[in-house]
Amino acid sequence: MNALTWDQREQIITLLAEATADPTLRAVVITATGKGFCAGADLRGAPAAAPAAAPAGGAGERVAGDVARMIRLGAQRLITSVLDCEKPVIAAVNGTAAGIGAHLAFACDLVIAAEPARFIEVFVRRGLVPDGAGAYLLPRLVGPQKAKELMFFGDALTAPEAERIGLVNRVVPAEELEATARAWAERLAQGPTRAIAMTKQLVNASLDTDRATALAAEATAQEINMTTADANEGVASFVERRTPEYRGC
Known part of the structure; x- marks a missing residue:
């Protein structure tokens, strides 16, 4: 067992x-x-x-x-x-x-x-x-x-x-x-690995923090994630009307 x-x-x-x-x-x-x-x-x-x-x-x-x-x-x-x-x-x-x-x-x-x-x-x-x-x-x-x-x-x-x-x-x-x-x-x-990782961290921490702390963490995570190649690919693929190809970085 x-x-x-x-x-x-x-x-x-x-x-x-x-x-x-x-x-x-x-x-x-x-x-x-x-x-x-x-x-x-x-x-x-x-x-x-x-x-x-x-x-x-x-x-x-x-x-x-x-x-x-x-x-x-x-x-x-x-x-x-x-x-x-x-x-x-x-x-x-x-x-x-x-x-x-x-x-x-x-x-x-x-x-x-x-x-x-x-x-x-x-x-x-x-x-x-x-x-x-x-x-x-x-x-x-x-x-x-x-x-x-x-x-x-x-x-x-x-x-x-x-x-x-x-x-x-x-x-x-x-x-x-x-x-x-x-x-x-x-x-x-096949997804945006870093965005998923930061989403996981935000959700896991959300039940242990107050609203102000949670929203500050959310804003910081979004700031960091916007520097990733996958975030750029996600926006570009939307503008170009194609399926995104995420690389996990």
């Missing part, structure tokens, strides 16, 4: 950082194989914490701050790597997304789910507080009351219901998931 290991988490973080830095990479898809998208952290195998988060008080001894450090360096780093990636990120959810797996999907810019997919805020079933930015993401996506319902009960949410409440952009038959995600990614990759 693709329970998340330390190695897998670090690989995802690295790949997202590389996507940001590589101008030839213009869209990202996060998906999985098998029956599950991600069943959460791998609690039965190696801990999903960074080595630096090992107990500081000696072998087997935990001291205050160890768990918080583990969460900051682990689950929170994973989610922020998605939110901060300067390329659009699509989640193609093929099956169950539970715990940090659900939050990994919710952090993506667009979410496509196969019909059998389910989303589970599984933490309460284990007597745990949600981590991986769940209490930050969910209220912003579905509102505080629905977020509390999902987190308090931990019931499985079907893909159609997730689409209905706004957690998922589109639900497709399982056999169409890969093709749909690829089509969306290719469409994004």
